[in-house]
Amino acid sequence: MTQSAITPDRAGQGRTLAVVVVGLAAVVVAMLCAFALPSIHSGPHDIPVGATGPQAATAAVGKALAGEEWDVTTYDDEKALKTAIEDRDVMGGIVLAQGRITVYTATAAGAQSAASLTGVVTALAKQQQAEVTVTDLKPFPADDPKGAGFSSAALPMIFGGMIPAVILSRLFPGHAGLRLRLAGGVAFAVVAGFAVTAMLQYGTGSLSGTYWLTSLGLSLGMAALALTLLGLESLRGMAGFGLGAAVIMLLGNPLSGLAGGPHWLPDGWATLGQFLPPGASGSLLRANAFFDGTGAGSPALTLGCWVLLGLALILIADRRGLRRGTTDQPAPEAQLV
Known part of the structure; x- marks a missing residue:
């Protein structure tokens, strides 16, 4: 009598324990997916950048940056490009000139995007044997430069x-x-x-x-x-x-x-x-x-x-x-x- 009364109760506790264990494991897996998947697939995705300079040079840069990583917009002059960065229309820009490339970034808009743009343009400049100058138009404060x-x-x-x-x-x-x-x-x-x-x-x-x-x-x-x-x-x-x-x-x-x-x-x-x-x-x-x-x-x-x-x-x-x-x-x- 006592044994028959205890057994169903223990069986119910076992089922409850199994549900709790599986549920907690599912929560942990969900947390892992939520935090890991965006990080695994993170990187430049259609980052808006501007370019200005001779038409042939800007066309070449647009072709070099074509793909899913960058979205290049051409501007008439350097002033218009800098205004677009400050107005947050683009996150950075490239000014092309004979033997020289100027990169404008906005680190405060996204430090990783700014670093990635600088790296890509530096690699392109090395291929063309051009000098590179990097100017940060919107940096983080001097007391916390890395944000x-x-x-x-x-x-x-x-x-x-x-x-x-x-x-x-x-x-x-x-x-x-x-x-x-x-x-x-x-x-x-x-x-x-x-x-x-x-x-x-x-x-x-x-x-x-x-x-x-x-x-x-x-x-x-x-x-x-x-x-x-x-x-x-x-x-x-x-x-x-x-x-x-x-x-x-x-x-x-x-x-x-x-x-x-x-x-x-x-x-x-x-x-x-x-x-x-x-x-x-x-x-x-x-x-x-x-x-x-x-x-x-x-x-x-x-x-x-x-x-x-x-x-x-x-x-x-x-x-x-x-x-x-x-x-x-x-x-x-x-x-x-």
Whole structure:
């Protein structure tokens, strides 16, 4: 009798253990694929660059750079090319002259892309026995010339959205705490955005833009993450939060393009990454911190849409909570009895 009662229970525990082990292994494999595949296939992908000089020379350069790695646009003169780089129409440029080649880069737009362009042009110049001059029009700040601080901002931005969602959900649970969670999420995003920007700009010297503009952009990115996760948690509990966090960590983080720029990822991966909050936050931070806001419109709009999505989810959860509260109230007759 005792043995027959224990055996089914142990069998159920064994099945549960097997499901947990297989599920955790699947999560680890998914994490490996999410982080490894974009890295394995990373490299120059349709990086926009400009060229100017004699027609025959620019045609030869365009032919030499033809393929999936570079997208070459010809400009009338050197001034127009430099303006295009500063306006972020292209990520670098080549000025061709007799026996001399000038390479213009924008390291802050993507250090790996700038290094790759320099390497390719240097190899071409060696074949033509031409002198090469490299000028960085948009470098990282002198205190952080490799952009290490900027590249490391991805995880703080992500955890800056995830951690408050978890803590606020535990401190102010249920429908009664919904509006406090919303207020707390917005307040945290603003305070954290300004604090992180201050650390990166004045502490490590990694940013060089207008402090207030950069801080507001970083706050918008954190708000997009925090409010979306709070909305998912309000509707579906920790299961909803877990789903949102998994998408952010497994897709948003490796596809953010913060270190190398989106052109360093395959086209499909890069496009997806820029539609997710980490990628849009990174692009907005890059635009505000190094390019005076040039190119900030698209990522700001993307983050604004995520903020609206989070607010909509929270509003739906609020309405459901109000309906449940009304339904759960006893009828007036029952109260009198």
